[in-house]
Amino acid sequence: MKFIAAKKIPDLLGLLARDARVWAPLVPEDSADTLLFLPWEPGAEVDLERFTQVSPKKLVMPGSEPLFSFSYSMAVDCERLEIGDARGVPGAGGASDADGAGEAPGAATVLFGARACDARSLTVLDALFGLEPGEAYNDPLYRARRAALTVVTLACTSCDAACFCSSWAEGPASTEGSDLILYPVEGGYLARGVSDRGEALLVLDIWEESEQPLPELAETDRVPFGTLNTKLLEIFSDMDFWERATERCVSCGYCTYACPTCYCFNIFDEMRGSRDGERCRSWDACMFYLYTLETSGHNPRPTIAHRYRNRIGHKFSYYPENQGTTLCTGCGRCIRGCPVGLDIRDVLRGAGER
């Protein structure tokens, strides 16, 4: 099996960076206790031990992206409107240039150091946004980013108390969404190609041969999903349950924005001056009051309990019912980072026992 010594990881990243933008778990400047997927530059030290606070979904679904630009102008007799492509407005800087995710869709990108849960989440998003041009749901921007993305996954030989990917059959051994998987072993990593694109990376002359066996993967917490989808429907109107479950929630959007499978977005126009503008798509979160506020002033989800109920119901009941997949991969980010210590597993278990 192919093997790479831990100290040669920067060399591997260097090779990958020749043809693509490489994103890896990095510590941002001045913030030692933060770990995020950030663009790797030579010299930057990747952290392959800890978990990132935000999922890598922004590589296929940026926090913001322009859908198109528009421009009004005065002709002799009338006003004219031109609809341009996404980057048509000079000086606009693009919706997300500052965080680096705003590269033109289709630029070759490598996601390095994703975990199995992250890689698997990409297949969930694929079903939503469409991978093939002919599919009913067809998002050309997503497709372009996804098609240009190579995923190098880091298999988990250890986990923490927030992980629960073993709730699904494959658990940490899942290869879904990965192109290449690195397995931590003594002194470095074993590598296994999953897709053709991953196999192609194994041709690089950085790999050695190794006889080491594959390591034993982590065994995480398991949430018994069982009949949760129908159970959640049964307790839909049990507001007492939902209110008690969300007493500590403050209705921020961290859990949804950190989540690798939450995909809600909002679309709005931003002017650049008085004549030019862009239509942008940005992440939106069902935990926000404004998410469902209607023009009339009516809000069908007025309280935190209503909103959290929707979040849970969507992930674990309605979506699985309609699409056959849970909108969760057990990455545990929403648990690790919740500012008030709300654990989604407690709510799910509580619902199961209701």
Place this chain on the structure above:
Amino acid sequence: MADLVTTIKQTLKDVELVLGWVRDPATGVAAPARFHTEEEAEAAVFDSTCVHNLAVHLPRLKGRRLGIVAKGCDARSVVELIIEHEAEREDLKVIGVGCGSILDVKKIWRRFGYGVEIDDRGDSLELGGERGPREDFLARKCHGCLEADPDIYDLFVGESAGGPAGEISGGREEPHPLSAMLEDLAPAERRAFWREQFSRCIRCYACREVCPMCFCRDICIMQTQVPHWAGGEVNARESEMIQHIRVSHLAGRCTGCGECERACPVGIPLMLLMDEQNRAIEDMFGYRAGDSLRARPPMQTFSIEKDLWGDEE
């Protein structure tokens, strides 16, 4: 802490519910909770992992009779909320707790892994079997602690700290770890620094939602279409704008509880901004939010004699 449990039970005879903490069985650290019954109150705890400022819940619960367990810093928020009419003193039973400083649990978790066993010995810490210097993991707000004992309370539990908890580590003089760095930067470098910091923002609004003084709650001017103060994009430019809207609206309100910086998932040093503003306000108006129920918020008043900036010519 039997004393706390008894006090909450006693308070529950008089109020609808009490805001406090329970121990999360999965991690062993405290998590916010509401106690509605005496039976539930049995689970109440107070220890050095009770970092959350429970005053954040008061505006949403306004009009109901409540109890709230409050550290010295939390009580400052309660005071400020009462001044701002977001809570009614007569509806509140404040259960003050003596606080000997609080741990930054998230910092511990991010370094040692979520759920690592935290054994706080009072003068030292053991984290997953490893001994760590306790000061390294103190909540940052403790370094600027003004009063470890609550200023207002109806009942008091535990031992009085008899002064700022921060004396443990140098009292309130200790500035934000990044303030010296910021001080040394030229204006253009400062702009680049903040641009870099805000480039990480994901606009989850956790800073706003955990802030007791961001009491506009569901309808916030950061997100209104008309007027369009901030664009909807997730980028450094808009994130910096929304944070400064927040800073501006918290002038004279921020009690420095540090919740915004603690909640920020991407580690933006938000308290660096808040500290600078709080310092400026103290310098200009001699005002510290949360000091007194009788105080007049500085942005809601003026002094003809003292406010002489800009008059020098």
Place this chain on the structure above:
Amino acid sequence: MNGETDRADGGAVNATDADRADLKLVAFLCNWCSYAGADMAGTSRMLQPSQVRIIRLPCTGRMDPLLVLKAFQEGADGVLVSGCHPGDCHYNDGNYYARRRLELLKRMLAVRGIEPERFQYTWVSASEGARWADVVQAFTTDIESLGRLGATVAGGGGG
């Protein structure tokens, strides 16, 4: 303002480089004192720089710090606020409230890296046309020496 002012400015602009002409300066003036003062400077044909865009407010008490933040975000290189002298507010005390807000804002803008010269506030009465001309000239000179705020600005307009 009037055409005469513009023509006078035209000369001034030609004397400087194109970069200076590109400066975007915004002045928020209260209706009762400073706007009338600026008008007086105009009708008295006093020389004024032309890069300054004037926005009239009912009173500096209306001066929301967000207006300044937004101006910088949209690409302003300098913001000037001017109202009635303390004690002279048409609404008695609008400028007293404003003074607290504006001074605090000035200090916070410095924290962000916006030089104090880029945000100035002052008092000009309706009869002080000459003072307005001096104030706006000094302000413009300050900003000219600092140059454009640039793309890394606290939310600079990206340009």
Place this chain on the structure above:
Amino acid sequence: MSTIPREGIKASEPLRPEPATVLDVITETPNIKSLRLAFDDESLMQSFSFLQGQVGQLSVPGAGEATFAIASPPSQREYFQFSVMKTGVVTTAIHELRAGDRVAVRAPMGNTFPTDDWKGRNIVVIGGGIGMAPLRSLFMYLEDHRDDYGGLQLIYGARTPKDVCYLDDCRQWEAGSDIDFVTSVDT
């Protein structure tokens, strides 16, 4: 979805609208206006087709985009019509439009009425207020294919007499000898 023809927006760029011009603005009620639009691209306008009851996304770039039913019948090839009640940011911007102004449109989208299944039967169409918009398209379609159906009845109501939309159409329906038209107002 796939059985519905989508002659309009480009399948490769479903997010990008096409510029269109406001031909006419009709004030229907104090808070409802109808806009008659045509795509600026003439060949697109010629090939543009939709089914009765389908919707379109109407944009005033700068203000935003919202979904509205197409209120004109498929047989109307000169223009397509949206009827919009003024409620929020986008609809306010739409209400400020005048003939000659430019907008952007993504259409057609959504579902149609199963009119083929109704052939040979008596049809009653019931609508109220601005909810009449897609039904106007439907009813005019039924009129266009009068021979395929039995009796045609349209029952239309609004809150008050001044909230009744499509007054010109109503007069024609009222005068029409082979349709039964009933109006009603709440107050």
